[in-house]
Amino acid sequence: MSRLFAKWYDFFMNPLEKKKFKRIRKELISKASGNVLELGSGTGINFPLYEAAEKVTAIEPSQHMIARSLSKLKKSFVPIEMVQASAEELPFAANTFDTVVATLVFCTIPNPEKAILEMKRVCKSEGKILLFEHVKMENRFLSTLQDWLTPVWKKICDGCCLNRDTINLLKVHDITILKMQKYYSDLFIFVESVNKKKV
Known part of the structure; x- marks a missing residue:
């Protein structure tokens, strides 16, 4: 991820974050408990919202995003460890985490299916x-329209894909959706789900 994109990310997202997104994030993060893994922590916008977690391990592949997140790290109420890693190759043992959190991440992961499998594993x-x-x-x-815009959008927004079918990816990999809310028609989704593993 480029230094320029990391620098301006919070600025361009701020209008959305100040309104509905902040409320959505707070509700989502309030459900994160135990040993928590956050995928693609970006500029650390979720860090001050963790309260019920015992510990958070935040992975982020971009060193530029990690640098931008350090100020928010100081505002956290729980211990947060940052690890530079990709969601497709998580450096953790199987069955390590009680909760996995991802917010506005799967749109940019190069191989989302591999990331889903890694998420299930850990x-x-x-x-x-x-x-x-x-x-x-x-x-x-x-x-x-999303399909048509995605190639250009990816170049402008550092790999972000407008047309990811993330809901279907969850379902085909035995992740049971308990609750789903849709926002802005169904462009954005809030998903509370459970990791089902075959015995």
Whole structure:
């Protein structure tokens, strides 16, 4: 991820974050408990919101984003360890985490299916998986527009894909969705789910 994108990310997201997104994030993060893994922690916007967690391990592949997150790290109420790593290759043993959190992350992961499998591996059986993502819309016209815009959008927004079908990825990999809320029609989703592992 580029230094320029990391520098301006919070500035461009601020109008959304100050309104609905902050409320959504707070509700999502309030459900994160025990030993927590956050995928793609970015500029650390979730760090001050953790209260019920015992410890948070935050992974982020971009050194530029990590540098931008240090100020928010100081505002956290729980211990947070930052690790530079990708979601597709998590440097943790299986069944390590009670909760996995991802917010506006799966749109930029180069191989989202591999990241889902890694997330399942390191999350305990019956552990919580909490997501806030933007996804491919159900409306045919709008989803086609997303497909059309994605190649250009990826270049402008450092790899962000507008048309990721994240909900379907969860379902095909035995992640049981307990609660799902949709925002801005169905462009953004809030998902509370459970990691089901085959015995």
